[in-house]
Amino acid sequence: MPEVAALQVTADPAGVGVDAARLARIDRHFAGYVDDGRLPGWQVVVARHGQVVHSSVHGRRDVEAELPVEQDTLWRIYSMTKPITSVAALSMLEEGAFELNDPVSRFIPSFADVRVWAGGSSQSPRTVPATEPVRMWHLLSHTAGLTYGFMNAHPVDTIYRDHGFDFGTAHGLDLAACADAWAGLPLLFDPGTQWSYSVATDVLGRVLEVIAGKGLDQVLAERVLDPLGMSDTRWWVDTPDADRLAALYSPHPATGKAVRLDSVGQAALHAPVMLSGGGGLVSTAADYLRFTEMLRRGGELDGVRVLGPRTLAYASRNHLPGGADLTAFGSGQFSEVAYGGVGFGLGFAVTVDPTAGKTMSSPGEITWGGAASTAFWVDPVEDLVAIFLTQLLPSSTHPIRTQLRTLVHQALVD
Structure with missing residues (x-):
């Protein structure tokens, strides 16, 4: 597979079973979120068989400063930090550091x-x-x-x-x-x-x-970020790159339009006292694509192995007792993934039964999202990864994730 270092489309979509005209529906649909003010801007990447077939940006990373979303925009990924920390833990498990x-x-x-x-x-x-x-x-x-x-x-x-x-x-x-x-x-x-x-x-x-x-x-750098060449992923954004960081927004309670939330967003511009393995990282689409491609390839990317394939396969099974899904086993509500037909592995949500959740997906898909409405998934059946990045808190505001799944799956034609 060619190195995933940038976000240019690397293959004719038709060559990997994807209809380009149908892919264009993704941009048209989510442009509406920006045009009516529900989102400030977004970035989406879809790759199949290791080839980027769709890469687009729309809107602004900073509405007030009129700065557009660009390919190297930095995003608070919040809970999409969790899979990175979990992969680091699994690499220690492989070494016998714990059971x-x-x-x-x-x-x-x-x-x-x-x-x-x-x-x-x-x-x-x-x-x-x-x-x-x-x-x-x-x-x-x-x-x-x-x-x-x-x-x-x-x-x-x-x-x-x-x-x-x-x-x-x-x-x-x-x-x-x-x-x-x-x-x-x-x-x-x-x-x-x-x-x-x-x-x-x-x-x-x-x-x-x-x-x-x-x-x-240091643990995450040594075990995940450096081996995968995720050089833009960090705990905070210092002055030289501050203008690349997207501003954080939340919906206005009356209008639903995105309103700047600097009271929370400014934290990403300062070194944290507490290093949050559950939600502390800032990253780019290109970096996170490298991480998801490693997952798709069974723990390896560009000749560097982060996890053994059997370790990753084991972690990607549903570990909830009795094979339960989150509807049956979950306590309380959250919005990083759908409940029905979805279990949980060792660091990821795992699709067990796509029909139960009434969302297009495949058995064995691993996925997670972040509090600012970001999301990713890796589909082993379709050999597909998708990433959506924006900055709207909370993630329960709009059905972005389910809509994106439909828009991506309807474009697969082989």
Whole structure:
């Protein structure tokens, strides 16, 4: 496969079974989101059999400054950081650094005596000892019982917010301190008994730091970013590249039009105190394409192997007990992926039954998204990857992901 270093279309779509005229529907459809003010701008990339068949940008990365989206625009990828951290963890698993059944307390002692919510209120919770330790596979599969403060679905979410963990982390705490703080808060449920979107990947990042004896930034650089040549992926954007960073927006509650959200967006211009393996990276479409192509190719890109193919295949299976999907096993609601017919592996959502979710996809597809309405998927049946990048918070605002799937799949003609 040619090196994926840029975003130029590298093949005649017809040569890899894609109809170019049908691909053009993607741009027409999402241009409407920009034209009526729902999105500031976006970037989309589709590749099949390792060849880029569609690459387009539309709108502005900064509406107020009238700066257009460009091929090298930098985007906050938020939870699309999670698969990168998970791949780094899997590479350590391959080396025998831990086992999936290892208790997290082996690496973070504060997780030795976790307790589970049993009733009461956020101000006066009743808890009981967990019947099962939080294990490494629980972190990778989001079945640890941890949560996010911004979920707003349970009294434990309120407890997180009361401790400073809302959209972001308590002021001044580094990753080690955050992990210890989370260990002291009630779990939503006994580990392994439900699924809940959570800070689990942040805790995983702290485990990687302990194992490696170095910061998460070095761990991810050494194990994923540098080997894959993801030179534009970083934890914050400093002055020389600041104008490449897209501004962050949110929908106006009355009009639905995108309104600038600098109160949150400006954080990406400063070095973070806490390195968030669950949501801290900024990246480009070209860089993330390299990451997804590595996944599509079974752990290797341009002669560099990040994971063994069987490790990645194992991680891409549904690890929810009994083969359940997120409708049956999930706790609360989130918007990074559909629920029906979708399970969860070790770092990715996994499509089990495409018909259950009523969204065009293939069995075995791995996927995830980010809080600012970004998304990617890797489809092993169609040998396809797709990436959509924009900056609208929250990701539940518009059905971008399901619409994109339909628009991409309807263009496949072989």
